[in-house]
Amino acid sequence: MQTTTLLINLSYIVAAVLFIYGLKLLGHPLTARRGNQLSAIGMLIAVVVTLLDQSILSYGWIIVGILVGSGIGAYAARKVEMTGMPEMVALFNGFGGIASLLVGWAALSDGHLSSFILITICLSILIGGVTFTGSLVAWGKLSERIDGKPIKFSGQRAVNSGLIAAIVLCGILFVNYPDAGFWLYLLILLAVALGVLAVIPIGGADMPVVISLLNSYSGLAACAAGFAINNNILIVAGSLVGASGIILTNIMCKAMNRSLSHVLFSGFSTVKSAAMVIEGEVKPMTAADAFYVLEAASTVAIIPGYGMAVAQAQHSVKELQELLEDNGTEVIYGIHPVAGRMPGHMNVLLAEADVPYDLLLEMDDINPRMETVDVAIVIGANDVVNPAAREMEGSPIYGMPVINVDLARTVFVLKRSMASGFAGIDNPLFFKENTRMIFGDGKETINQLVREFGDN
Amino acid sequence: METIYLLFVLVLSIFLGFELIRKVPATLHTPLMSGSNAISGITLVGALVAAGADRTELTTFLGTLAVIFATINVVGGYMVTDRMLAMFKKKVGGK
Numbered sequence: 001m002q003t004t005t006l007l008i009n010l011s012y013i014v015a016a017v018l019f020i021y022g023l024k025l026l027g028h029p030l031t032a033r034r035g036n037q038l039s040a041i042g043m044l045i046a047v048v049v050t051l052l053d054q055s056i057l058s059y060g061w062i063i064v065g066i067l068v069g070s071g072i073g074a075y076a077a078r079k080v081e082m083t084g085m086p087e088m089v090a091l092f093n094g095f096g097g098i099a100s101l102l103v104g105w106a107a108l109s110d111g112h113l114s115s116f117i118l119i120t121i122c123l124s125i126l127i128g129g130v131t132f133t134g135s136l137v138a139w140g141k142l143s144e145r146i147d148g149k150p151i152k153f154s155g156q157r158a159v160n161s162g163l164i165a166a167i168v169l170c171g172i173l174f175v176n177y178p179d180a181g182f183w184l185y186l187l188i189l190l191a192v193a194l195g196v197l198a199v200i201p202i203g204g205a206d207m208p209v210v211i212s213l214l215n216s217y218s219g220l221a222a223c224a225a226g227f228a229i230n231n232n233i234l235i236v237a238g239s240l241v242g243a244s245g246i247i248l249t250n251i252m253c254k255a256m257n258r259s260l261s262h263v264l265f266s267g268f269s270t271v272k273s274a275a276m277v278i279e280g281e282v283k284p285m286t287a288a289d290a291f292y293v294l295e296a297a298s299t300v301a302i303i304p305g306y307g308m309a310v311a312q313a314q315h316s317v318k319e320l321q322e323l324l325e326d327n328g329t330e331v332i333y334g335i336h337p338v339a340g341r342m343p344g345h346m347n348v349l350l351a352e353a354d355v356p357y358d359l360l361l362e363m364d365d366i367n368p369r370m371e372t373v374d375v376a377i378v379i380g381a382n383d384v385v386n387p388a389a390r391e392m393e394g395s396p397i398y399g400m401p402v403i404n405v406d407l408a409r410t411v412f413v414l415k416r417s418m419a420s421g422f423a424g425i426d427n428p429l430f431f432k433e434n435t436r437m438i439f440g441d442g443k444e445t446i447n448q449l450v451r452e453f454g455d456n
Numbered sequence: 457m458e459t460i461y462l463l464f465v466l467v468l469s470i471f472l473g474f475e476l477i478r479k480v481p482a483t484l485h486t487p488l489m490s491g492s493n494a495i496s497g498i499t500l501v502g503a504l505v506a507a508g509a510d511r512t513e514l515t516t517f518l519g520t521l522a523v524i525f526a527t528i529n530v531v532g533g534y535m536v537t538d539r540m541l542a543m544f545k546k547k548v549g550g551k
Contacts, residue, residue, distance in 0.1 A: 019495055023476045026488055033541040036491050040534040043498065047530075050501045056508030061520040065507055069527020076528070077535035085540070089490050092497075092533050095525040099499040102522035106506035109515040116459055215489055218496040227462060229502045235462055236469045237498035243473025244492045248485060337482055344485030348540050356547035362482050 004052050011049040012233040018042030019237055023244070029357050046233050082352040083309045086342040087142040090135045090211055093218045097131025100124050100221035101188070107228045108178065118175040120227035122187065126167065127221040129191025130198065135214050137199040138207060142341055148204035156201060163194050202263065205383065207341045209252045209263045216245020248343050255337035255363075257389075257400035285436035287445055290412055291452035293436075297374035297410075300324055301366060303334045303403055304346050307380015307414075313443035317379065318353040320446050323453040333359055334366035334376075334403045336384035367404050376408035378429075379442050386427045411435045414442045487540045494533025500526035 019042045025035025051062070080088045104124030107113075113121070140146040167190045174183035202210050219241025226234025253260050294300065302321070308314060321331045333355065339346045347360055361369075370376070378385050381403075388395040389402045405411050406429055413430060415437060429435055438445050480488050503526050507519030 020472065020476065023473075023492070023495075026484060026491055027476070027479045027481070029481075029484060029541075029544045029546070032484055032487060032544065033538065036487070036534065036537045036541055039491065039495060040538075043495070043500075043530055043534070046498065046501055047504065050504050051508075053505055053508075055505055057510040058508055061507050061516055062504055062523060065503070065520045065523030066527050069524040070531045072524075073528040073530065073532030074535055077532045077539065080536060082540070085486060085490070085536075088532075088536060089486075089493055092490070092493050092529050092536075096493065096496045096499060096529040099497070099503055099522045099526035099529065102518045102525070103499050103502040103506055106515045106518040106522065107502075109511045212489070215493055215496075218493065222496050222499045223466065225499050225502050229505065230458065230462070231502060232462070232465055234498050234502055235465050237495050239466050239469035240473040240476070241492045241496040243470050244477040244488065247474060247477045248489060251482075251485075335482065342486055343489060344482060344487070347483040348486045348543070351540070351543040351545070354543075354545065357483050357544050358547050360483055 002054075004054060008049045008052060009232070011045050015042040015046040015233055016236045018045070019240060023240060082349055083312060084143070085348060086207065086211060086340070086345060087139045089342060090139040090142055090214065093211070093214050094132045094135030094139065096218040097128045097135060097214075097221050099128070100218070100225040101128030101132060101191070103225045104128060104228050105184070105188075107225075108184070110229075113178065115175055117228060117230075118178055119171075120224050122171045122174055124221055124224035124228050125184075125187055126171070126191045127217055127224055129188055130195040131214055131217040131221050133192040133195030134199045134210075134217070135195075137196055138210050138214060141199075141204055142207060150203040151200040156197075160194075160197055163190060163197065166190055167194065198264070204341065205338075206256075206263050208338050208343050208345075209249055209256070209260070211342050212245050212248035212252055213260075214245075216242050216249060219243075219245055252338055252343060255401060257397070282430055283436055285412070285438055287438060287440075287448035288452060290436065290438055291449055291456070293410060293412075294324065294329070294375055294449065295327060295453075295456070297324075297329055299330045299332070299373045299375075301332050301334050301370070301373045301376045301405070301408065303336070303339075303376060303378045303381050303385055303405055304350070305336075305339045305379065305381025305384060306341060306345075307382075307416075307442055309340060309345065309349055309380070311380060311442040313379060313446055314349045314353040314355075316443050316446040316450060318350070318355050319450050320453075321355065321359075323450060327453070331359065332361055332366065332369075332373075334363065334405075335360050336363050336381070336403050339381055339384050363401060363403050370404050370407040373408040375410045375412060376405040377412045377414065378405055379414045379446070382427055385429060387432070388426075388428050392428065405429065406432050406434070409434060413437050414445050415439060416441065483544075487537050487544075490533055490540070491537040494530055494537060497526045497529035497533060500530055 022035040022039030025031040104121045219238045223238030385405045387406045389397045389400040503522035
């Protein structure tokens with residue numbers, strides 16, 4: 001092995017170690033930032049030593065590419081609002097996917113390619129293409145550039161199955177006739193079409209699953225590209241990301257009590273029984289009255305959902321938390337794994353508002369305490385606190401683990417109006433004896449409560 | 457033989473990935489996702505070779521495009537993760 005090749009490969013080992021150690025440190029909030037920095041250093045090392053590679057003859061375009069990419073990346077990373085994080089991650093994912101596609105495509109010009117290499121090129125184009133357009137659609141849905149509702153048409157399944165069959169066929173032809181450009185272009189076209197078709201039938205509430213899955217794909221695409229260009233570090237880093245995405249996908253699916261194939265292929269459309277009638281009366285309450293209840297409470301649990309992100313209410317919530325704490329009330333937060341549009345979405349928003357992360361309890365930690373909670377404030381959440389998941393067999397979300405706010409002494413539900421949630425399911429929580437509805441904009445309601453505390 | 461060796465690396469890394477990520481608490485899932493997303497920008501390494509190899513004009517073009525996209529992914533991903541993680545604070549002295 002030549003000295004430079006040896007040096008490059010040794011540095012790749014160092015980079016791999018930094019990625020792995022970085023991910024390990026990412027496992028705790030205290031060390032996570034350092035972990036991310038270590039992983040960034042690993043990336044820097046991998047990039048810098050690659051520039052020593054002897055097959056690199058000219059640096060002009062590389063410099064242009066890096067400058068343009070860094071500029072756009074840095075600008076986007078600085079400007080993005082914390083509420084916009086899911087679409088940002090989706091977009092970056094997509095960019096990783098298209099990069100892998102392009103690398104696979106470029107690898108074709110290397111000449112003397114074995115069928116194994118051709119298969120891996122085929123895979124990196126396929127996975128990269130699906131990741132790219134799938135992520136773009138997810139980005140569009142999350143940022144509401146396209147309708148977040150599932151887009152369905154008759155024969156969708158047949159079309160998708162046909163598309164997959166066509167991809168397999170096209171892949172085989174491509175591997176056998178790599179010099180005929182036609183199969184390559186067709187393969188790219190089919191891959192990007194599959195990405196679009198795979199994500200459009202998935203609704204906004206299922207986005208945490210989709211983003212996790214696409215995250216995994218972007219890793220697998222890098223992995224396939226690594227095989228295509230015979231490069232270790234791509235394989236190591238890509239499979240780490242692939243594994244991470246799969247774990248998150250799995251966690252999200254469990255939190256919705258649905259299998260991955262159910263999320264991908266059916267959506268929430270199959271409501272089993274329409275005969276479910278929820279009886280009872282909704283009891284509204286004004287913010288002024290709510291204040292007196294809160295003032296007397298010794299434990300308050302706040303359960304945020306996507307609505308909090310939409311209303312940008314996290315800072316007001318934090319203000320309320322401080323006033324409650326000054327009043328001697330214990331404030332905790334209950335975070336459902338699929339609250340929001342991506343895993344951990346609520347945690348980031350609350351961290352932005354300076355809420356300490358040790359007050360944020362996971363579902364399994366807050367549920368046993370719920371009976372001792374005086375007031376549970378539900379802000380912008382619906383399905384994740386829906387007791388129908390526990391008590392109404394036949395409800396589409398029956399069996400999904402939820403935060404049992406209805407077991408608290410009093411529940412405040414902050415809601416704009418009486419419409420059912422994203423999943424289109426009625427929520428019996430609103431009709432419970434101990435539930436009070438506070439109608440209005442979530443942020444405005446919290447601000448009113450804050451003002452009441454100020455006045456008294 | 458080379459192929460077998462690469463597959464070896466693949467399998468071991470996947471297992472390692474599972475072990476590492478399983479331990480990450482839910483509160484860090486968003487930074488985990490954007491951080492691991494940045495790592496998937498490792499494709500940049502492949503893109504650099506393609507962009508600089510002077511093989512054909514098409515390869516240079518594809519490579520440069522790949523460099524741009526992968527760099528956005530890498531730089532943006534790490535920076536935004538850092539920005540998020542800087543906000544995670546522990547409760548100070550039981551206020």
